[in-house]
Amino acid sequence: MGLNGRLVITPLTDRIYLTITQALSMQLGGAPAGPAGTGKTETTKDLAKALGLLCMVTNCGEGMDFLAFGKILSGLCQCGAWGCFDEFNRIDISVLSVISTQLQCIRNALLLKADKFLFEGNMIIMDLKVGIFITMNPGYAGRTELPESVKALFRPVVCIVPDLEQICLIMLFSEGFLEAKVLAKKMTVLYKLAREQLSKQHHYDFGLRALKSVLTMAGQLKRNSPNLPENVVLMRALRSLT
Ligand SMILES: Nc1ncnc2c1ncn2[C@@H]1O[C@H](COP(=O)(O)OP(=O)(O)OP(=O)(O)O)[C@@H](O)[C@H]1O
Ligand SMILES: [Mg+2]
Known part of the structure; x- marks a missing residue:
């Protein structure tokens, strides 16, 4: 991520930090949602930096399929990095339902504190530091409503007005x-x-x-x-x- 300076800690950043860390303690992901430029992506990255973890930001689009997504997830699990998936609700709804199965599989391994688990047909090692976050602009044109199976795996944070x-x-x-x-x-x-x-x-x-x-x-x-x-x-x- 380089030396990108620090964010100003405002009540909103605090709220995002608390929700995300709480979500992690329940083996869930975090889902900051809100209009453009409120600090959703940057705050997630900043928290990862504060915890000394690598955070990979991926921009999602209509072209993303479950194989590509699975590859990224598998990499994140193996090196214990955080993944921040920007504009997650641009992914096609049929792909989202497969992704929810992949995420559920990771969550099960986290709950069991497994050091190895079966993911997409491969036995991979599991680093328990892994964290998965999705950020969204709900209600924009061309975005899908998330299926319930995905929603259940993330704690939502609403970011509307930055301070x-x-x-x-x-x-x-x-x-x-x-x-x-x-x-x-x-x-x-x-x-x-x-x-x-x-x-x-x-x-x-x-x-x-x-x-x-x-x-x-x-x-x-x-x-x-x-x-x-x-x-x-x-x-x-x-x-x-x-
Ligand atoms: N607490 C903060 N202190 C200082 N700068 C901030 C803070 N929060 C956000 N910013 C700045 O605001 C800009 C927008 O933040 P960010 O990219 O996280 O927005 P976003 O919510 O992800 O928007 P989008 O939906 O367009 O992706 C960035 O340049 C970021 O550095
Ligand atoms: Mg963003």
């Missing part, structure tokens, strides 16, 4: 802004207004992803011109990225 102001505040502080508190408030209000009042075209993005790139950019500008007033630095970053 923008807190993320903004802490990131600005970490970039060295002394007036972070005022600036974070102004910036989140600006983004909120822009999101609500401008037309809903897909090239407009006032979500967490866009906000974060402005903050990183502001940090760079601040280091290059330490004598400028902080609000001017932030304004420049905003203007150059929006």
Whole structure:
């Protein structure tokens, strides 16, 4: 995963951490669901990093079949890594029902604390650190409703609104802004207004992803011109990225 920095721990990240770790203690997977850019994928990766585990993110699509999925699962079990399957509900419903059998098979081995088990016709070793997570945007076009057999194997976490102001505040502080508190408030209000009042075209993005790139950019500008007033630095970053 490389050195990708740290996430800001907000009440939402905390909730995802707690639900996921609880799910693992019950030998279940975790299923964060919610709109784009709320931190579902990143939070799962961040928790894996905090626990010192490898986390492989796979983007799922219509073309994925149960053989490919089974191969990934078998690899994860053998090396004790976490798998985060993004956009899991894009997979075809007929494939999902086979996948649920594969997942159930892994869960049985976990429940028995087996060190070897039969998976897809092969006897493979089992590293009990394995964890399986799926993230989804429910209700988007072209997504399937998960079958009950899959739902039962995952604990759901709902991520709707990220704590923008807190993320903004802490990131600005970490970039060295002394007036972070005022600036974070102004910036989140600006983004909120822009999101609500401008037309809903897909090239407009006032979500967490866009906000974060402005903050990183502001940090760079601040280091290059330490004598400028902080609000001017932030304004420049905003203007150059929006
Ligand atoms: N708590 C946080 N602190 C700092 N940055 C965050 C936090 N949560 C999310 N982000 C940032 O927000 C961006 C979007 O997060 P992420 O990719 O996890 O979204 P997602 O919910 O998986 O979206 P999608 O449904 O589009 O895949 C990333 O750049 C991530 O670094
Ligand atoms: Mg994602």
